[in-house]
Amino acid sequence: DTAVSQTPKYLVTQMGNDKSIKCEQNLGHDTMYWYKQDSKKFLKIMFSYNNKELIINETVPNRFSPKSPDKAHLNLHINSLELGDSAVYFCASSQDVGELFFGEGSRLTVL
Amino acid sequence: SQQGEEDPQALSIQEGENATMNCSYKTSINNLQWYRQNSGRGLVHLILIRSNEREKHSGRLRVTLDTSKKSSSLLITASRAADTASYFCATRSGGSNYKLTFGKGTLLTVNP
Numbered sequence: 775d776t777a778v779s780q781t782p783k784y785l786v787t788q789m790g791n792d793k794s795i796k797c798e799q800n801l802g803h804d805t806m807y808w809y810k811q812d813s814k815k816f817l818k819i820m821f822s823y824n825n826k827e828l829i830i831n832e833t834v835p836n837r838f839s840p841k842s843p844d845k846a847h848l849n850l851h852i853n854s855l856e857l858g859d860s861a862v863y864f865c866a867s868s869q870d871v872g873e874l875f876f877g878e879g880s881r882l883t884v885l
Numbered sequence: 886s887q888q889g890e891e892d893p894q895a896l897s898i899q900e901g902e903n904a905t906m907n908c909s910y911k912t913s914i915n916n917l918q919w920y921r922q923n924s925g926r927g928l929v930h931l932i933l934i935r936s937n938e939r940e941k942h943s944g945r946l947r948v949t950l951d952t953s954k955k956s957s958s959l960l961i962t963a964s965r966a967a968d969t970a971s972y973f974c975a976t977r978s979g980g981s982n983y984k985l986t987f988g989k990g991t992l993l994t995v996n997p
Binding site (some may be wrong): 778805807809814815816817818819822824829830864866868871872873874875876877878879 | 915916918920922925926927928929930933971973975977983984985986987989990
């Protein structure tokens, strides 16, 4: 009974390709997030959705496009991948402004 | 911009010892949270302390908050090898409640 699940766990791809990461939460939370963790373990928020509405959009390149089809799902699509996009991407959810529940991460490697 | 800064960046102790990690932040907050991340895993929430609270306990964890100094500390007592992980503080600020901003983390190694 995984609370926040994201797929795939690993992605290895070439520069210029497009990739998607999917996230689902079964906690009934109303807010979902995407975070990027770099090689130095620094976590930076990218996007947040509350009840399917985009509420946080940090200075992320337009190549990154989130999509929330419903409250339980938040997907991330990345176009024209670059070397600097290599990182671990974490999905998380919370009920309003409470604690965050994280997925296990999706490690993206761009060659 | 980064809100929390943990100190030290790395800490190595022996099993049974106490571990103290500190976090400083810059702007006013609604609450401050501590998370643990085991290697290769997602983050796990440990404890949340609100801006009007000064101290909170959960099992072997003790968190303090000093809003006048804009700092917090996490104390793990009687550490175990299983406590080896990275520990992050994170803050929710008044301007954007939904934005939880993380510090760089402290890597704690507990030697058996």
